[in-house]
Amino acid sequence: MRKIVVQNAFLAEAAEALRQGRTVKVRIDGQSMYPFIVGGKDVVEIVPLGTDEEMPAWCCPFYQWEGRYMVHRYVGSAGDECLMLGDGNLARVERVKRKDVLGLLRYIYRPDGSIQDCTDRKWLRRGALWYRFRFLRRGLLFVLRRFRKL
Numbered sequence: 001m002r003k004i005v006v007q008n009a010f011l012a013e014a015a016e017a018l019r020q021g022r023t024v025k026v027r028i029d030g031q032s033m034y035p036f037i038v039g040g041k042d043v044v045e046i047v048p049l050g051t052d053e054e055m056p057a058w059c060c061p062f063y064q065w066e067g068r069y070m071v072h073r074y075v076g077s078a079g080d081e082c083l084m085l086g087d088g089n090l091a092r093v094e095r096v097k098r099k100d101v102l103g104l105l106r107y108i109y110r111p112d113g114s115i116q117d118c119t120d121r122k123w124l125r126r127g128a129l130w131y132r133f134r135f136l137r138r139g140l141l142f143v144l145r146r147f148r149k150l
Helices: 008-019 121-132 134-149
Strands: 003-006 023-027 043-048 061-065 068-071 073-078 081-085 094-097 101-109 115-117
Touching: 008 023, 008 043, 008 061, 008 068, 008 101, 023 101, 061 081, 061 094, 073 121, 121 134
Parallel strands: 003 023
Antiparallel strands: 023 043, 043 101, 061 068, 061 101, 073 081, 081 094, 101 115
16 A cells, blocks of 8 residues: 555545545544644654555554544444544544544554554553543543643
8 A cells, every 4th residue: 555644634535535445544634533633743653544444443544534634532323323532632522424534543653653553452441541531531632731741
């Protein structure tokens, strides 16, 4: 598979590449996936996901919701909709049609050169724990962001 690198302004082009079966790399913007993805610093690799393929529990799909492209954590389903929640978000759950899910997060490339495999069981389990501790997120996110600035 050929890999292409696109800017966030061209996420529609990344979506089209995924529809064509190509893998894409995108620098993530925003803080909705913090602490697992650091916006503006981490680059993610997204692999295509067919509409008939099953999504693993706690994975991070690339999808279109209300006209915007996002990467958030898959937290469950309700009928034909997938439920997504950003790791840095406290409550807003997006309800996404399965046909709008275009790819899955495969790797996170950190500025220090390390690479996180997003299909690793430990990483997925940490995501599940982070979701289950939603009631503690506000305080934990405050502390994590404060220490990151030091």
